[in-house]
Amino acid sequence: MLLKPFTFYLPITLSEALTLYASLEEVRILAGGTFLLNSLKLLKRKGTKTPQNILSLRKIDELKGVYLEKDQLVIKAMTIINDLFASPSLVDNFRVLKTVCRNISTNPIRNMATVGGNLTCRYTWTEMGAVMIALGAYMHFIGKDRKEAIIPAEEFFNTGAKTDKIFTHVAIKRDKTASIAYRRVRKNSDVDVPLLAVCVKTNFKEDHFTNTRVTVNNGVTFARRDFILEEFLNNSSCQNGVAKEALDHLDTSIYDTRSDDYKKHMFRLSLKNAIIELVEKQKNV
Numbered sequence: 001m002l003l004k005p006f007t008f009y010l011p012i013t014l015s016e017a018l019t020l021y022a023s024l025e026e027v028r029i030l031a032g033g034t035f036l037l038n039s040l041k042l043l044k045r046k047g048t049k050t051p052q053n054i055l056s057l058r059k060i061d062e063l064k065g066v067y068l069e070k071d072q073l074v075i076k077a078m079t080i081i082n083d084l085f086a087s088p089s090l091v092d093n094f095r096v097l098k099t100v101c102r103n104i105s106t107n108p109i110r111n112m113a114t115v116g117g118n119l120t121c122r123y124t125w126t127e128m129g130a131v132m133i134a135l136g137a138y139m140h141f142i143g144k145d146r147k148e149a150i151i152p153a154e155e156f157f158n159t160g161a162k163t164d165k166i167f168t169h170v171a172i173k174r175d176k177t178a179s180i181a182y183r184r185v186r187k188n189s190d191v192d193v194p195l196l197a198v199c200v201k202t203n204f205k206e207d208h209f210t211n212t213r214v215t216v217n218n219g220v221t222f223a224r225r226d227f228i229l230e231e232f233l234n235n236s237s238c239q240n241g242v243a244k245e246a247l248d249h250l251d252t253s254i255y256d257t258r259s260d261d262y263k264k265h266m267f268r269l270s271l272k273n274a275i276i277e278l279v280e281k282q283k284n285v
Helices: 014-023 034-047 081-086 093-105 116-118 127-133 151-157 227-234 241-248 259-283
Strands: 007-009 027-030 055-056 066-069 072-076 138-142 148-152 166-173 179-186 194-205 208-217
Touching: 014 027, 014 166, 027 034, 055 166, 072 116, 081 093, 081 116, 093 127, 093 151, 093 179, 093 194, 116 127, 116 166, 127 151, 127 194, 127 208, 138 151, 148 151, 179 259, 194 259, 208 227, 227 241
Parallel strands: 007 055, 027 055
Antiparallel strands: 066 072, 072 166, 138 148, 138 166, 179 194, 194 208
């Protein structure tokens, strides 16, 4: 057998899922299954203890969907990646999510994997986290006590992406004036796993960078912001030399963590090209 025996639960409502989650011991939540099942196989091969109970959220319709609500985008946790990609709601600052969705693995995987699974799987290299931080997203959870907790994506990943609650949805404020550039480098041509990713979001005001967020996924630690680069950009104007100069204002601890010379180079090239893209977009406005 590829997996150790476990009891499988398939609730059809969130209320039923919460009741089960509160009553079961040694339980793991199954979203799309692309991460958890591989993890369980690995634990079995290592002879490590695996959970006795698996609680699947696949049949809960109230946890699926993407829609605009007033001034924000709501993405339910069990929305599959391809459904998010196809959503007509991905406009303005949400458009970057199309690029992220298309980068994720293969089409069969994108037809199984969910937004919630990508954000809460606790693999450091997954791509949604960096972009959610750049967009200033808020993650919504419901606990066993049925109380809601709302946590900024940045805080969630800064504290190790741990939770004992059920993730229900993510909400992102709409920003029609934001300018966003995203770069991603894969590890190799055979396995489409990201080596690194960077996302730069800013609001230009009279050709000056403002409200800039630079979020970095180094594949080793959870996605985090480069506050040193943000400060430099927020004190800079939209000029040709800013991208090159920006490379002298980096929090090197982010980019140099378990990085060889190639990876360090690709970080700097990705950041430079992202900033150049933003500058060129602004000059063409």
